[in-house]
Amino acid sequence: MTEVNVREKVLAANASAARGLRASFRDSGTLVVNLISSPGSGKTTLLEATARELRTRLRLGGLDGDIATDRDAQRLRDAGIPARQILTGGACHLDARQIEAALAEEGERLAGLDVLLIENVGNLICPTSYDLGEDFKVALLSVTEGDDKPFKYPAIFARAAVTVLTKADLLPHVDFDLDAVASQIAALNPSARVLVVSARTGEGMDAWYALLEESLAEKRTAVAVAAAAVPA
Numbered sequence: 001m002t003e004v005n006v007r008e009k010v011l012a013a014n015a016s017a018a019r020g021l022r023a024s025f026r027d028s029g030t031l032v033v034n035l036i037s038s039p040g041s042g043k044t045t046l047l048e049a050t051a052r053e054l055r056t057r058l059r060l061g062g063l064d065g066d067i068a069t070d071r072d073a074q075r076l077r078d079a080g081i082p083a084r085q086i087l088t089g090g091a092c093h094l095d096a097r098q099i100e101a102a103l104a105e106e107g108e109r110l111a112g113l114d115v116l117l118i119e120n121v122g123n124l125i126c127p128t129s130y131d132l133g134e135d136f137k138v139a140l141l142s143v144t145e146g147d148d149k150p151f152k153y154p155a156i157f158a159r160a161a162v163t164v165l166t167k168a169d170l171l172p173h174v175d176f177d178l179d180a181v182a183s184q185i186a187a188l189n190p191s192a193r194v195l196v197v198s199a200r201t202g203e204g205m206d207a208w209y210a211l212l213e214e215s216l217a218e219k220r221t222a223v224a225v226a227a228a229a230v231p232a
């Protein structure tokens with residue numbers, strides 16, 4: 001079997017598991033977001049702030065993919081939400097079967113959530129191809145990484161419904177052209193939303209929280225409308 005065939009087979013198996021996950025998240029009315037970015041761009045920090053802000057209004061849970069350590073899941077637990085680390089055994093991305101297994105092992109602790117926050121393994125390439133049954137992918141790009149990145153790593157910025165530009169508090173110290181980045185993202189994905197935030201100062205974070213709450217409400221409405229349309 002050629003390398004291309006093996007990859008197609010792996011992705012087909014993943015797609016099938018992701019379909020099962022998506023159906024189960026629809027039944028439970030859980031909004032699922034899949035965060036993808038380079039190491040250190042601020043995924044866990046964004047999720048810690050999200051946990052602290054929304055945990056009194058919404059039932060949140062986290063799954064954190066990494067090659068080693070359970071530090072990120074511990075950080076989310078310290079921020080007050082249930083979270084489980086998934087160690088990928090060296091793989092540079094999470095896959096749908098790992099999500100299934102982690103949810104099954106956590107049982108009640110991660111059941112019936114309003115929002116499941118999935119932090120993928122830090123990199124902009126491999127996680128892009130693996131559907132995890134999420135409602136949408138979120139790409140993060142910190143302002144310290146350079147403003148040429150959307151065109152250099154087009155697949156993730158084309159597929160992410162939302163791009164969050166992080167560490168906005170550092171903008172005065174770096175050459176990072178927000179307009180140039182916004183145009184690259186618009187060229188790759190005209191319907192993408194772009195948010196500019198600093199988890200450190202709180203700038204722009206309300207728009208991120210509102211996006212999560214609005215997306216959850218839209219999902220629940222869509223599920224209710226679909227259920228009402230099914231003949232008894």
Ligand SMILES: Nc1nc2c(ncn2[C@@H]2O[C@H](COP(=O)(O)OP(=O)(O)OP(=O)(O)O)[C@@H](O)[C@H]2O)c(=O)[nH]1
Pocket residue numbers: 037038039040041042043044045046072121122123166167168169170197198199200201
């Ligand atoms: N100045 C500033 N630093 C930030 C901000 N958000 C995160 N950081 C810092 O960036 C570093 C990396 O943040 P993490 O949240 O651990 O990054 P990550 O994307 O989860 O990293 P991996 O899990 O390794 O992929 C930490 O030192 C954070 O304190 C921010 O808004 N402003």
Ligand SMILES: [Mg+2]
Pocket residue numbers: 043044045072119
């Ligand atoms: Mg992290």
